[in-house]
Amino acid sequence: MAFVTVVFSLLCMLFAKKGKSVIKPGSGLSAEFGNNSSWVSPSGHFAFGFYPQGNGxxxxxxLLGGSPPQKTIVWTANRDSHPLPSNSTLNITTTGLRLFLSGRESLVLIPTxxxxxxxxxDSGNFVLYSNGSTVVWQSFDYPTDTLLGGQNLTSGAELVSSVxxxxxxxxxxxxxxxxDGNLVAYPKNSGGYFVDAYWASNTFDDSELLGLDATGSLCIGILCLNENFSPRNKSHNTSSIYRATLAADxxxxxxxHQFEDSVGSTNVRVLWSTSIEKCQIKGFCGFNSYCSNVTGDAVCECFPGFVPSNNSGNVSQDCILAYALDGCRSREAPNQMILYNITQLEHxxxxxxxxxxxxxxxxECEKSLLDDCDCVAVLYSNGNCEKYGLPLTYGRWLQNxxxxxxFKNASGTVQNLIPSNFFPKPKSKVVTDNKNSLIMILAFTLGSISFLSLIFSVSIFFTYKRKVHKYTTLSASENLGFTGECSLRSFSFDELVKSTGNFTEEIGRGSFGAVYRGETGDDSQSIAVKRLERVAAGDWEREFRNEITSIARTHHRNLVKLIGFCIDGARSLLVYEYVRNGSLGSLLFNDEKQISWRDRLKIALDVARGILYLHDECEVRIIHCNIxxxxxxxxEAWxxxxSDFGFARLLKSEHSRMRKEDDGTSKYLAPEWQKEAPVSVKFDIYSFGMVLLEIVCRRRSIEMNVSSAEEIVLSSWVYKCFAEGQLNRLVKEDEGVEWKIMERMVKVGLWCVQDTPSLRPLIKNVILMLEGLKDIPIPPSPAHPLH
Known part of the structure; x- marks a missing residue:
């Protein structure tokens, strides 16, 4: 095999040297002048230079051919950059090919x-040389959408179609x-996984390259894709050039391309094609649309309830919801529910x-769709109701x-959650004609009301006096202590200075400032005091009091208890219960400490239950935003x-993003955070997913000290190992793994870190899946594009 490859390469070099025109440094091209806009190969079949593109x-x-000459583009430099202005020029210099824009601005187009x-x-290869014969750069090494005769596509390289x-x-x-020698085709926006592929050569060869030779054979090693091809008989006056192009479809x-030397005309014919129907090509239609060929031609149509986001001919590239997906409740009236219609689409x-x-x-499936706020569509077949979130990908119509x-479509109307007959209407009173009875009733009623009013007034007076006395007594006291009558204590700054020994023992540093250990003076209870360093400007004191009032109402075993607070001018401090065994980070990333898989699952469930309480069970919903x-x-019981819940809004706006990146927490933030998306519970689901994968692998979500580049980002690395059935690569060889628990935690973590928020499960479903009480579907690649 190696001998064949060497011989093939030598033939390619000989073929390439048949036609060679030397271009010296200082030579240049101009986009404005047609006669000086390109360098042509000796045979006249190929040219390098400027060609019209868009408005520039x-x-x-x-490749030139035909009469008049027609241009077939086979390679483009910086193909996704903006069109160049008409006064652009190219020059060969000793440092490569330099591009001059507007006569003054310049950049190196090809550095050497x-x-x-x-x-x-004459092969179609543009080459730069050093010392006359040493190739320092050639276009054949950087294919775009086309391979020419004598050109190879090596392992890891790709062809990308044109628009x-x-x-x-x-x-x-x-x-x-x-x-492995397999040539595979994917949609551009996919992660390059097997489930995204729409065609594969299924040729497994050690040569690891696709080659197109000068005789028209397109082969991977000794396996040719066009194996039934044999060159037709040609006249002595005919020469051919072959190209393999990944078409726009x-x-x-x-x-x-057959060239008649005597007349200069060109005949173009197709020798071989993958011949895949457009509707069978994944990605031919965009997100939330489906491909149909009922009329004969492939047409992309949006699913019911969706509208095109942009159009190109008859192809809807992407579709978006025609209504806002805000859940089941109306944003303007939380006590009202949005009504939906169900639309059916067969085949x-x-x-x-x-x-x-x-x-x-x-x-029942229809009702389940209407009741599920996160679901926009279901597939019903063989008695199974399959629920899906956004986006819907690779849709197609099949007659059989x-x-x-x-599909769920908003009807535009809302329904009151409190029915109109909830409060009973007052019954009509019956009036008697007996005047004496009426007078007695009125007198008795007025007397009773007067008596009750007197008693009520007296009670209010004495209650007010008692509360004023109690308030006066409390205000006069310098040291209130931790009493059962107060759920949250207001500390003075001097008290906390004394309790912490002037803030000497720093035990940690959170998102809002340093944390110090201290002890209360009355009962020597250990406390943790946090000095807030990043509170928002403006009316911060009122916001601060509102937040701690909400937090004071939280009571859960998986939340750190807030004991008190201090506001002293511009200084704000929080007093928490002291938690003895440190942070989860210090436990996870300490290789000396052993953590069993049941303990890892317990820790994950503890965190999930704390999030559930914040999201759904406490009096005021709290979104942490920084888990x-x-x-x-x-x-002490592990x-x-x-901690740190309820204070996300107190970050200074000008520091909120920058400082989070500085302190290492940005890797736990959901992708939509950078897009200024409204805060939702799905932010916390993403962060929990990252923490869950760290609990599984006992490594940080971004780790540079790894053996290969693919291991740097933990979520991508975990999905790759999961998709390939190699979860053992995520743990140490000597670690006793409970594989069922590990697989369960990995699948849940991958669902939580989906880029698309609607794909992330609610925290109550996360707990059910971790406990093994709910089936966990196979998660897709986390890096779905956001639409």
Whole structure:
């Protein structure tokens, strides 16, 4: 095999040297002047230079042919950059190929060292040389959407389709050459996993490269994709050039350009193609749409309840919801519920993973769809109700598909949650004609009211006096102590200075400032005092009091208890119970400490139950916005407790993002945080998912000291190992793993860290899945694009 590869390479070099024109440093091209806008190969078949693109120009290589000459673009430099202005110029310099914009601004288009010449070869390869013959750069090493005769696609390299036949920017599909010799085609926005592939060569060869030779054979090692191809008989006056192009529709097509030397005309024919129907190509239609060929031509249509976000011809690239997905409640009136209609669509399906699959009847499935605020569509088939969140990907219509798709559409009306007949109407009083009875009733009623009013007034007077006396007594006291009558104590700053020994023993540093250990003077109770360093400007004292009032009402075993506070001018401090065993981070990332898998599961459930209480069970919903291992503390019984909740709004706006990145917490923030999205409970779900994966792997979510680049980002690394069935790579070899618990935690963690918020489960479902009481569907790749 190695001998064949060497011989093939030598033949390619000989073929390339047949035509070579030398371009010296100082030579240049101009986009404005047609005769000086390109360098042409000796045969006249290929040219390098400026060609029209959009409202300007691009730099590339094209194949000439026909009469009048037609340009077939085969390579483009910086294909996704903006069109170049008409007064742009190119120059060969000793440091490579330099591009001048508007006559003054310049940039290196192709950087090299000690360039002495360049050539546009008859093979279609543009080459830069050093010392006359040493190749320092060649376009064949950087293919775009096309391979030419003599060019290879090596392992890890890819072809990327163009947008259209007139727009050569990067399109919707790419074809990747894998290390195992398998050539696979994917949609551009996919993660490159097997479930996203729409075509594969299934050729497994040690050569690890796809090659197109000068005779038109497109092969991976000795396995040729066009194995039935044999060159047709040609006249002596005919020569051919071959190119394999990944077309804008996702198909790989092998062309032959036949040149008649005597008349200069060109005949183009297709020799081979992957020949995949458009509706079978994943990604041909965008998100939340489906491909249909009922009329013969492939057409993309939005699912019911969605509208196109942008259009290109008859293809709807992406579709978005036609109504705001705010959950079941109306934003303007929380006591009202949005009403939805159900739309059915038969013979359609998509390739997402459902987050719930439950056997039930179709009517029950419809009701379940209406009741589930996170669900926008279901697939009902074989008695199973499959629920899906956004986005819906790779949708298609198939005549023989016995599936019913149900979609939820907002009807535009709302329903009061409190019915109008909830309060009974007052009954009509019956009036008697007996005047004496009426007078007696009135007299008795007025007397009773007067007597009750007197008693009420006296009681109010004495109650007021008693409370005033109590308030006076409390205000006069300098040391209130921890009494059962006060749920939250107001400390003086001098008290806390004394309790902490002038803030000498720092035991940690959270998102809002340093934490110090101290003891109360009356009962020597250990406390943790946090000095807030980043409270918002403006009416901060009122906001601070409002927040601690809400926090004072929280009582849960998985939350760190707030004991008191201090406001002294611009200084704000919080007093917490002292949690003895430090943070979860110090426990997880200490290799010397052993943590069993049941203990890891218990810690995860402790944190999840604390989040459930904050989201759904306490009097006022609290979204933490900053869950990470440093904000999770372990008490003497190794119970996990969440701290720093309820104060996210107190961060200074100008520091909130920058400082979070500085202190290492940005890696736990949901992707939509950077997009200024409204705060939702799904922020905390994402952060919990990152913490859960760290509990599983006992490493940080971003780790630079790893053996390979693919291991740096923990969520991507975990998904890769999960998809390939190699979870053992995530743990140490000598670690006694309970694989069922580990797999359960990994699947839940991957669902929680989905880039798309609607795919993340609610925290109550997270707990059910961790406890093994709810089935966990196979999670998709976390890096779904946001739409």
């Amino acid at each position: 120009f691009a730099v590339g290589i094209w 060292v000690n360039t002495t010449s360049a050539s546009m070869l 259209s036949e007139k727009d050569y920017s990067s399109g919707a599909f790419y074809m990747l050459m894998h290390q 996702g198909n790989l097509i092998l062309y032959e 359609v399906s998509w390739f997402d993973t459902p987050y719930s699959v439950v056997p039930m009847k179709e009517k 598909l016995s599936v019913v798709a149900l 990470n291992p440093r904000n999770i503390l372990m008490d 119970t996990a407790k969440i």
